[in-house]
Amino acid sequence: MSKKKPPPVDAPAGPFNAAFEKLRARLPEDHVAPQEPEPAPAPPPAATPAPGPARAVVRLERKGRGGKEATVVEKLALAPGPLAAWADAMKRALGCGGGVEADAIVLQGDQRDRAVAWLERRGVRKVTRG
Secondary structure (H helix, E strand, O other), X not given: OOOOOOOOOOOOOOOOOOOOHHHXXXXXXXXXXXXXXXXXXXXXXXXXXXXXXXXXXXXXXXXXXXXXXXXXXXXXXXXXXXXXXXXXXXXXXXXXXXXXXXXXXXXXXXXXXXXXXXXXXXXXXXXXXX
16 A cells, blocks of 8 residues: 655645746846747638649449448549548548548448539549439
8 A cells, every 4th residue: 555745845835837936036026028920821721722633533432342341432523642542531521431442532421412512522523413
């Protein structure tokens, strides 16, 4: 059984983080703490975001997946880097797993309705639901 040590006698009775109280007592009476400068105003936001791909095809697939459903988003015409970024953003927004296979984003489960809505919000002009 362990016993707690009593606090040292010379410990301050004030707040827990009173590390600078002794230094503050050494400062002259007329000392004024330096003020932080005001932050510069933020630049105005961009007028419109870059438009998304022209089209996308969203379909449900079961074949070759052991009976599991998968939502496939094809025909985005994006380079591999942006396609992976879109896949990550889509997985986070829809709360599901998935990945990139060839030129398509594959999401776990039947996410067709939610994927179509997400793509339209992202700026895809024509979304075909299959």
